[in-house]
Amino acid sequence: MRIAHVTATFPPYRGGTGNVCFHNARELAARGHEVHVFTAAGPNAPARELLAGVQVHRLRPIVRVGNAPVLPGLLAALRGFDVVHLHYPFFGGELSALAARLRSTPLFITYHQDVLLHGAMGVAERVLRHTIGRMALRSADRVFFTSRDYGQASYVQPLLRGRDGHIGEVPNGVDVEAFTPGAPTAALQHAIGPQQGDKVALLVAGLDRAHYFKGVPVFLEALAGLPPNMKGVIVGDGDLRAEYERMAAGLCLDARVTFAGRVADADLPDYYRLADVTVLPSTTMGEAFGLVLVESMACGTPVIASSLPGVRTVVQHGRNGLLVPPGDAAALSRAIARICADMRAHDAMGIAGRAAAVARYSWVTLAALLEQEYNGVLARRGRLARHTLRGER
Secondary structure: OEEEEEOOOOOOOOOHHHHHHHHHHHHHHHOOOEEEEEEEOOOOOOOEEEEOOEEEEEEOOOEEEOOEEEOOOHHHHOOOOOEEEEEEOOOOOHHHHHHHHHHOOOEEEEEOOOOOOOHHHHHHHHHHHHHHHHHHHHHOOEEEEOOHHHHHHOOOHHHHOOOHHHEEEOOOOEOOOOOOOOOOOHHHHHHHOOOOOOEEEEEEOOOOHHHHHHOHHHHHHHHHOOOOOEEEEEEOOOOOHHHHHHHHHHOOOOOOEEEEEOOOHHHHHHHHHHOOEEEEOOOOOOOOOOHHHHHHHHOOOOEEEEOOOOHHHHOOEOOOEEEEOOOOHHHHHHHHHHHHHOHHHHHHHHHHHHHHHHHHOEHHHHHHHHHHHHHHHHHHOOOHHHOOOOOOO
16 A cells, blocks of 8 residues: 655644654554655655655655644645545645645544644634645544543544544553563663652653643742652753753752753653653643554553543553643652552552553554544545555565
C-alpha cells in the first residue's frame, strides 16, 4: 500500500503531533508499506531523507502561522497514493483534504487536539474551523480521535454531526521496547543529585508558547507546598523557560527544581526511571492525550494528570495514577504527597501502568489498527484487490 502522512511538524522538531506521525509512519513501513511523510521545510533538516524506512519530504511553505505551514506543493505531491492520512488541525492542512478529494483518494484524519486561541487570532480560527475546517473533516472517510471521550467534548464535534459512522478511536502510543522499567543510570543520578530520602516529581513538556497549557506554574506552586525533600525535574525547553525559572526562584525553589533542558529521545526513559512520579498538570483541552503519560507508565512510574477529556481515559484513578482538577495546585500537591508516601500503592500503580502501556499503547499494536482501518475503507471503495492485507512485499 502506498501511504502519505501529512503533518505540520516532524522530527527533529520536538512535539507530540510530529512524534505520533513519525511512529505511525515508521511502524507502517516496518509492515511492508511504502510510506511518505510530507511536512514543512525547516532550517536544520534536509528537504528529502529516508528516515527509519519512511520517505520524508519537507516542502517550502508560502506562509506560517505559528507552527502551521501552508504548503501549496501538497496539491501536486499527493498524487498516486492509496491513502492520505492528515494529522490535524493546522492552518493549511486543509490542502491535503482538497488534494485527496480531487483525486478521490481515501482520506483519514487524526484530530490531535483543539486549538485554543484568543483575540483576533481566536476569531480567525473559529471562522476557518467552521468553513474550510468543516469541509476537511466532513470529507474524510475516517476521523480518528485519541479517545472517544475527547471526541465527544471537542469543539469540532458539532461539525461532524451525522457522521458518527466515520468516527473512530486511535490512541497515541509508546515504544514499549525502549521505555521499560529499571534503575536510572549513575550518571543521571549524579547530575540531578537527589539525596537519600529525596523524592522526585518529573514534568516533561515543551516550554514554548505553543505549549502554554502544560501547567508549569501549577507544578511549581504544588512543589512549593511540599517538604524540602520533594524535588522537581522539568525536561523541555522553549521561549518560556526563563520566565518559569524566574517563577521557581520567586517561590524559593532554586535548590529543589532542576531545569534539564532538551533531552534526547534515547535518554528520556532514564528520567522516567529516576522519578517517583510523573505529572501532567495541563490546564486546557489543548491537551488531548498526554504522550508523557504512556511513556512514564511504560517505565513503571506512576502518573498524576489533570482530569481533562481524553487525558482521563489514559489515567485510571487509583490504579495506574491519580487525577486532579485542572489548575488546582493544592490538589496536585496532595496527590504527589499521597503517591510518594505509600510505596506499596506506588509500586502497584507502576506495575498496572506498565501492563496498560504494553497491552493498549504499543506503537506496533496501533500500526496494525491503522492498517485495519485503511483496508476497511479500501474494501468499501472496491480498491482492496490491488493490495495484500499487509504491505506490498
